[in-house]
Amino acid sequence: MTLRFTAGATAATALGLGALTLFGAGSAMAAPGTVTWTDNGTVYNRTVSNTTPSVGEKITITTKFERTNATDEQINWLKDWHPTCLTYVTDSAKVIDSAGTHGVEPYLEIRPDFIAGDFTATSYKVIIKKRLGDVQPATFSAQYTVGADCAKGAAMTTGVEYLSNLGHHADFKTQGPSITVGGTPGGGPGGTGSADALPGGLGSLLSGFGSSR
Template identity: 35%
Template sequence: MNTSMFGRIAAGLGACAIAMTGVALSSGSATAEEGITYWEDGNSRFNQLVSDTTPKIGDTITITTQFQRKWADEYIYSVKELVPACLRYIEGSAGWGGSPSPSDKVEISSGTPADPQAYVKVNAPNVTSWVVKGLGSGFGNKKSIAMQFYVRESCGTGVSMPTSMHYGGSLGSGSYQDKGPAISVAKPPVTEEPTGTTTPTTTNPDSGNGSLDTGSLGSLFG
């Protein structure tokens, strides 16, 4: 093998090592586990998204519902998001199409022992404010409403908790129980205690009289 060929192979191996390092670094990045479900009802289509379905205690998550229509337009009058009662709605976070909803248009229920689901209901400013356009035989553009929730310590970890959506509009109403992505709060990492035992390395003070063995020194020097 000549020198130039060896150089090309070495350079190729180096580039491969750099590429593999980049892959390892990229794959190590932590990302939220987004959840999405969708369903259709007549000429309406709904998508529901949860920004992180396995959040930790203290995290903030966003729940978004998207509406689509075909053929006729529909005006949305109100949207109710039903969530686990251990989630706390973040005041002022609800909004249609990215525009915040006035506080007097937002109703909040924290749930009851008989009904473990809380809800946030957002009402349109007026009957024509929120319109979902139909597009012939195909679905039109998505219109969305979103809101944020704080994950409280009262949330049980590792338990699947459903989300739901109800709404009312000019073409009727819909109650879609447990249609949204389920949320399961992540369990905190477990730190394992050491299972083995260690032997002390200190010298037992009672094992000898503490005097220097001069006999050994005498034999050493003759």
């Protein structure tokens, strides 16, 4: 398995005296972070829109799946793991594929440390393909609100877990990127964050929807 991590950083924009008078000392930029890895013929690209958010800010976590060979992969269910101090934003979970954008609710279980979508129950199927003339990646994304109970300056992990026709992928639950509230960007396993870089248990769900692990 290969792994890459890139992160943006918080930056201040210098303003002229007139602008300083109107707006203060400048505004911080978002510090997006991305971790990319390959496993079993699938390339994963996972991004946090801001790895150094403020309390009350909404952030988007996105995982993109792409195949590197002609064997199709169909995702049955997916968990998006996140710190418990993040709160899922209702109706924000989406899947984007070659047919467009699809909502995940009401087939979404919401827990303190993960959200889980059951794609065996949806009207669409999440299938990742790579064939001549038929390349179909898929992207899962969701928004979260940063809570006041997030530990300041501590790197908190995120990750993904899912079941597909190619197996149970349970090793990516802490893959990253990590989130540091009021701190500098962190990385997933094997990755690093840089303050100088510029932005560049599914039991209840399965029992509820009749899926099998």
